Amino acid sequence: MAIITFMSHERKETGQTLSLAAVATQLAIEHNYRTLIVSTSFADKILENCFWDYEKSNMSAISNQMEIGSKVGVESGVEALTRVLAGNRTSPEIIRNYSKTILKDRLDMLVSPRTTDYQEYASITPNYADILQMANRYYDMVIVDLSDRLPPNDMNNILQISNLVVVNITQRMECIDNFLKLREENEFYKGKNIMLLIGRYDSFSKYNIKNITRYLREKRDVNAIPYNTLFFEACSEAKILDFFLKIRNITDETDRNYVFLKETKNVIATIIYKLQELQMKI
Numbered sequence: 001m002a003i004i005t006f007m008s009h010e011r012k013e014t015g016q017t018l019s020l021a022a023v024a025t026q027l028a029i030e031h032n033y034r035t036l037i038v039s040t041s042f043a044d045k046i047l048e049n050c051f052w053d054y055e056k057s058n059m060s061a062i063s064n065q066m067e068i069g070s071k072v073g074v075e076s077g078v079e080a081l082t083r084v085l086a087g088n089r090t091s092p093e094i095i096r097n098y099s100k101t102i103l104k105d106r107l108d109m110l111v112s113p114r115t116t117d118y119q120e121y122a123s124i125t126p127n128y129a130d131i132l133q134m135a136n137r138y139y140d141m142v143i144v145d146l147s148d149r150l151p152p153n154d155m156n157n158i159l160q161i162s163n164l165v166v167v168n169i170t171q172r173m174e175c176i177d178n179f180l181k182l183r184e185e186n187e188f189y190k191g192k193n194i195m196l197l198i199g200r201y202d203s204f205s206k207y208n209i210k211n212i213t214r215y216l217r218e219k220r221d222v223n224a225i226p227y228n229t230l231f232f233e234a235c236s237e238a239k240i241l242d243f244f245l246k247i248r249n250i251t252d253e254t255d256r257n258y259v260f261l262k263e264t265k266n267v268i269a270t271i272i273y274k275l276q277e278l279q280m281k282i
Contacts, residue, residue: 001140002141003132003142007159009167010168011148021047028107035106035142036107036139038144042118042147047145049235049236081098091134092134094134132161146158165191168197176212176216192278196223197222197267201225228260
């Protein structure tokens with residue numbers, strides 16, 4: 001149905017990965033979409049650590065390797081898929097076989113390459129575009145966490161096949177101006193499939209949603225994922241799914257978790273609306 005790519009041109013932290021994790025998790029809970037998260041990072045498990053505690057599972061994985069002599073934990077699904085692509089033995093359903101289940105029949109993840117050698121990583125990344133297009137034939141939503149470590153050509157290929165590109169920014173004036181400059185210099189970022197998202201949002205800043213929207217001359221309000229201590233702690237403890245399940249029935253509007261959930265739902269609603277809008281214009 002759609003490839004949705006979260007990206008940022010900023011070197012400083014924008015909250016891109018955790019914003020994606022929040023959106024994908026709540027999307028899986030709230031909507032009946034079959035969704036795949038795709039991590040493209042190099043030597044970085046921030047996204048995966050939101051869902052799995054690798055320290056606790058590491059010993060059992062080593063034990064399994066010793067017992068069955070396999071490569072369990074040595075390589076990722078994308079590395080295995082690269083070999084499958086080379087052998088031309090592919091079908092859209094095969095993506096699920098190499099992905100990890102987060103929420104059955106709702107949310108899977110294709111984890112990032114396990115290699116710690118950048119040259120090896122760069123030899124794998126050209127396959128992402130083909131993998132994403134194949135996954136898009138099986139899943140309703142394919143949500144990509146675009147790493148800034150990707151070779152530029154591979155990064156561009158992913159952006160070009162994306163139905164929607166979520167550009168993550170911060171409330172720093174420098175970051176906001178950087179996006180303005182980027183949009184002026186690159187036609188791609190003037191497209192209707194570009195959506196802005198403020199990560200780690202602080203509503204008390206003078207650079208709030210309304211002011212940023214006005215400054216950037218956007219027709220609709222820029223979306224945001226608020227900073228929430230409990231959410232960030234849940235991400236660090238591999239308990240993000242538990243966190244969203246616990247807060248889903250909150251009704252107290254003064255509760256900070258209510259505000260966090262409301263804004264996350266607003267981001268999802270905007271994504272769905274923009275995808276529908278773009279589909280109507282095809």
